Amino acid sequence: MKLAVLSRAPQSYSTQRLRAAALQRGHRVKVLNTLRFAIDLTADEPDLHYRGRQLSDYDAILPRIGSSITYFGTAVVRQFEQMDVYTPNTANGISSARDKLRANQILSRHNIAMPPTAFVRNRADVRPAIERVGGAPVVIKLLEGTQGIGVILAPQVKVAEAIIETLHSTNQNVLIQKFIAESRGRDIRALVVGDRVVAAMRRVAAGDEFRSNVHRGGTVEPVELDPVYEQTAVRSAQIMGLRVAGVDMLEGEDGPLVMEVNSSPGLQGIETATKLDAAGAIIDYIANQVGFPEIDVRQRLTVSTGYGVAELLVHSDADLVGKTLGESGLWERDITVLTLHRGVQVIPNPRKNVVLEAEDRLLCFGKLEEMRSMIPERRRRRARVRRLPKQPLAE
Ligand SMILES: Nc1ncnc2c1ncn2[C@@H]1O[C@H](COP(=O)(O)OP(=O)(O)O)[C@@H](O)[C@H]1O
Ligand SMILES: [Mg+2]
CATH class of the missing domain: 3.40.50.20 (Rossmann fold)
Incomplete structure (x- = not known):
């Protein structure tokens, strides 16, 4: 090539x-x-x-x-x-x-665990946001920082507020994020190529530094990844639309917490740590994919007027539950099911004999008018358990 x-x-x-x-x-x-x-x-x-x-x-x-x-x-x-x-x-x-916020928003839709994060702009909303993510010490991040620059650990709420206010006054947007103390200055970098992790390392922060970036003096060591970490890394890269990506994860108490997905991952640290030919894996993957360029599905599929893509949810009370796709009547209504999402499982090109279950999500292509009548009413957000019962929902 x-x-x-x-x-x-x-x-x-x-x-x-x-x-x-x-x-x-x-x-x-x-x-x-x-x-x-x-x-x-x-x-x-x-x-x-x-x-x-x-x-x-x-x-x-x-x-x-x-x-x-x-x-x-x-x-x-x-x-x-x-x-x-x-x-x-x-x-x-x-x-x-x-954009760290945009990445967070996209990943949170797909059940990828991440450190609790908030994004606010008004001064009055800063303190409640800090409390919501778990209070001090708290991590403050510039949206587009790299190499650890722009990531600050604020020991107290007052200090955090002052930092955030200062950054806001210079028109910088920041994320407020729970400090994952149990990760103890260490994190995992997994290099994803296609649908597998080709190399992984643990980065350990230097001295009392909490940021493990190599540019901040962090050291690297090879690591054998737990399958959960591997799957999380691959899914995160896929959701972001990246076939070559460096996925950074903190080691949380309940497993991996994704911090960010890098689209131009550096190779020096990971090749040195693992002695693996990461560059070769990337080149081989690209050579395999050439001639099969990925297309923007939405862009291509929505050009025929009246047709488009939509996600249909199978309600637990709907008459679709228990029926096969063939019996569902979707095909007759000019609706093709592209993928079926069931929890974290994805069934591409589901066959006629697949039996529908409650809460299945069907990604469909078809006549918009037909699909519109099937899209469920917007589900009302359940009030969070933590919310006081008397407190009214905001407008
Ligand atoms: N919420 C957090 N809790 C604990 N450590 C964190 C947290 N967020 C970031 N870190 C540490 O700071 C480093 C840099 O953060 P990251 O979000 O990856 O920014 P950058 O893009 O600058 O690398 C991470 O590799 C990790 O070691
Ligand atoms: Mg990073």
């Missing part, structure tokens, strides 16, 4: 290793500076220029987009997607993962 590594750091360990691994396997590979692309929307077909000249044909790209150029970098990746060039990480995936 002919591969382009999009990177602004051709000399960095990761880029060098990826380049070498590709060459070693007989691929053609170029490292292209992300910022030297020009997106061309004048022609009939989507096109790209590089250093002022039309770009030649590539089979695949591997984006390594730094946080300082997210907007331009993801625009370039999106342009490659429009040109049907394979990328393991989509522009959407990269931008969702980059």
Whole structure:
């Protein structure tokens, strides 16, 4: 294949290793500076220029987009997607993962455990938010920090409030997060490629530091991952739309707590710690996927008017429970079931003989009008147990 590594750091360990691994396997590979692309929307077909000249044909790209150029970098990746060039990480995936809040919001929808987190802006909401995540000591995070910069541990509520207020006054958005003390300055980094973890390490913070980032002096050691950690890492990467990702997890009392999913994971620490050929695994995966580019399903499926994608919930009191998909009548109503979600289990392309259970969620493609009548009324949020019974719900 002919591969382009999009990177602004051709000399960095990761880029060098990826380049070498590709060459070693007989691929053609170029490292292209992300910022030297020009997106061309004048022609009939989507096109790209590089250093002022039309770009030649590539089979695949591997984006390594730094946080300082997210907007331009993801625009370039999106342009490659429009040109049907394979990328393991989509522009959407990269931008969702980059923003810690956005990543949290997406993952929380899919039963991925994360440290309790709050996001507020008004001064009056800061203290209740700190209390809700468990009080001091509390972790404060800038939305787009990396390498541990912008992650602060505030020992007392008063200090936390002062820090948050200061950051807000300079127009910075911050997350308020429970400090997971039992993790004791250690965390797990799992490198996910495709649907498996190809390497994993534990990072241990230096001295009394609580951040285990290598850039903050943390040390690394190989680790044999518990299957729960492995599944959590793979699912998190998949949910974010990333086929190459570094998933950071704290070791909580009840198992893994996902902190973030990195779309351009560094390779130096993990290859050094594990002695594994992570770069080679990434290249092999890409070579396997070339010619089978991922498409934006929503974008493609909603172009035919009147048709679209929707999720239908099987109510416990509905007459669908106990019926097979074949008997459900969905097909007759011009509705195709793409996947069936049952708890954490996913059944792709479910067959006619699958028996529906209460609480099954069906991802369907079909006539919007038909599906609209089947979408359940918005479920009312149950008041939390912790909430005082007399306290009215906010508007
Ligand atoms: N809620 C938390 N509880 C305990 N330690 C944390 C928490 N959040 C972050 N850390 C520590 O700080 C490090 C950096 O946090 P992270 O959210 O990954 O930011 P960055 O993007 O800067 O790496 C983590 O690797 C972990 O060691
Ligand atoms: Mg991190």
